[in-house]
Amino acid sequence: MKLLNRLFCLMMWVPAHQAAMAAQPFALAGTWKLVAADRLQADGTRVHxxxxxxxxxMMIDTDGRYSVQIYQRERPRFAGGDKKSGTPQEFRAAVEGSSTHFGRLAIDEPSRTLTFIIESAxxxxxEGTRQERRYELKGDxxxxxxxxxxxxQVPLSVWRRMP
Structure with a gap:
């Protein structure tokens, strides 16, 4: 009888727990402004x-969908004013001076891990990869x-939640 009671309680708890979890907003939902995009070098120094x-x-919705855009401000403009007529150097600077991707985001709070499930980049x-990142959240x-x-070298991104 105890086993049946435990099974019944478990059967009732799982749907209630799932409903409660679904009702909670995604913990990182919001708009985040980039503060730093650096690299930690093997000797411990930090460079931009x-x-x-x-x-x-970075924008994250309450369902865990996200979009990330990172840009180097000093990227050179295309001299011809048209993206299709850029020089190899202009294309290289455009690609190396940006990092963009979107998809779904999963959080594992106990291990302090974010998993970006990248749909497009x-x-x-x-594209189509899952990338894990160790994270820290301190206030905003x-x-x-x-x-x-x-x-x-270890790339490091720092974001501040926008009001």
């Missing part, structure tokens, strides 16, 4: 990856680290 004053926004190799400041690059 997108210039001293990068520009960017400026760097096509990321969110920071996360990208896994180390082959050279040992």
């Amino acid at each position: 990856d997108y210039g001293e004053a990068p520009s960017g926004v 400026g760097f096509a190799n990321w 400041e969110l920071s996360y680290r990208v896994p180390a690059r082959p050279d040992g």
